[in-house]
Amino acid sequence: MHNPIGEKRWPDIDCADGLDPLKSARERGQRLLEAELPSLPADEAIVRLNALHDALIVRVLALAENEVARSGLGAPPVPYAYMLYGSGGRSEQTMHSDQDSGLVYADANDEAEEERNRSYFRRLAETAVDYLIEIGYPPCEGNVIASNPAWCMSLRDWSDRIAGWFAEPSWENVRYLLIAADGRAVWGDVGLADRLRGRFFGDLLGHPVIERRMLENTLRHKVLVGVFGQLLTEKYGDNAGGLDIKYGAYIPMVNAFRLLAVRAGIRETSTLGRIDALHAAGALSEEEAEEARTAFLLFLKLRLFTSVALEDGRLVGTGKLPASRLTKEIVPALKTALKTGNKIQRKVQKELQYRLGGR
Structure with a gap:
């Protein structure tokens, strides 16, 4: 084959x-x-x-x-x-x-x-x-x-x-x-x-109703950054003090750029490819695309340092970044990246709700 x-x-x-x-x-x-x-x-x-x-x-x-x-x-x-x-x-x-x-x-x-x-x-x-x-x-x-x-x-x-x-x-x-x-x-x-x-x-x-449902699904996971720019870390359990980098950073950006790309008829499947294609199509400004790319690359790399768990004899990623990884060197860049993710979520919500006639 x-x-x-x-x-x-x-x-x-x-x-x-x-x-x-x-x-x-x-x-x-x-x-x-x-x-x-x-x-x-x-x-x-x-x-x-x-x-x-x-x-x-x-x-x-x-x-x-x-x-x-x-x-x-x-x-x-x-x-x-x-x-x-x-x-x-x-x-x-x-x-x-x-x-x-x-x-x-x-x-x-x-x-x-x-x-x-x-x-x-x-x-x-x-x-x-x-x-x-x-x-x-x-x-x-x-x-x-x-x-x-x-x-x-x-x-x-x-x-x-x-x-x-x-x-x-x-x-x-x-x-x-x-x-x-x-x-x-x-x-x-x-x-x-x-x-x-x-x-x-x-x-x-x-199918505009499908787009509305896709928007609801896309916004289900929120970026884990507070109104004052603070990290919304885990409070309890084995990962107390750590950050859910998968569902609190990575997935929200994946979802946002997937929806923007699908809406624009872009068939690229990687998130970075979707960002580049959206910029080429005029759906993202140069500044937006660069900010998004920088933030997403950080999330991708941090995912490689998340903790793992042993399940049925196999190592499985948890998606959680341990507190030990939240060093004073990485936290400022992570906060900036999360703010970018939050801004992208708001952009998606605003643009698609306007197109779909929602509130």
């Missing part, structure tokens, strides 16, 4: 013939990157880490295809694309991100062919997800994962499902639409993935 992530740079990953060497390659790659983190610019650190994740996932897909072939189901019967959502789709994963994924495959000519395709790709998806769990990627808690039949479908069925989300703008369906907006093909037929994303953007234009 086609590998859309481009040049491969990890021979130990590319040549891994099983899960144990692949898991070891991941651990080595991440240890090397962790050692370099203090001296790396944030954007370079994120690019290198996400390229490492992509390479691991691509190798898992190749191993999964081989395993399914050995089981007697052969090669993929039609083209398909393996999709990443969440931080993977945005190329913003941390050291310990979970799996958010989906699979889309080409339409069949008849029901018998469709049943064959469905059986093959469900088996492939289940194998790939199990393999990724084995090398340290826990499954998405919300079950947005390729092994869930609701996220592993033909292009026709995917199109029908997206149409259903638009037709019934419940909170859950709008959440699914926002997840779909971050979808990125990491392996397979990129053109198939583009057609799927085209259906999403084509349907959005005629």
Whole structure:
């Protein structure tokens, strides 16, 4: 299958013939990157880490295809694309991100062919997800994962499902639409993935009620900065004195720029790419774009220093920045970045409520 992530740079990953060497390659790659983190610019650190994740996932897909072939189901019967959502789709994963994924495959000519395709790709998806769990990627808690039949479908069925989300703008369906907006093909037929994303953007234009629901969802998480510019840190528990950098800084900016980009028809999935595209389209001034980029890069780098927890034998990121990381050197820059995030949230709320005729 086609590998859309481009040049491969990890021979130990590319040549891994099983899960144990692949898991070891991941651990080595991440240890090397962790050692370099203090001296790396944030954007370079994120690019290198996400390229490492992509390479691991691509190798898992190749191993999964081989395993399914050995089981007697052969090669993929039609083209398909393996999709990443969440931080993977945005190329913003941390050291310990979970799996958010989906699979889309080409339409069949008849029901018998469709049943064959469905059986093959469900088996492939289940194998790939199990393999990724084995090398340290826990499954998405919300079950947005390729092994869930609701996220592993033909292009026709995917199109029908997206149409259903638009037709019934419940909170859950709008959440699914926002997840779909971050979808990125990491392996397979990129053109198939583009057609799927085209259906999403084509349907959005005629549904102002969806935009209103998206706005409500987008503003759910507030930036953790007080009216006097103080950090709103955790008061109790293991992380007392620390900051929820994921939901109090990173996610609010992800949500804001996703909504602005979707509203403008921008198909870029990374937040930094969306900021650049919005600036190019005239939706952000030079000053706004630069402030946003600087703030978001800081949030991305701080996410790499958040604490982890052991769950079912696997390390899982908590999204919480320990109090020990809130040094006198970092706090002023963090306060400035949070104020920028707060300003962006207000901008989104004001602009979209004006367009939608709200208060």
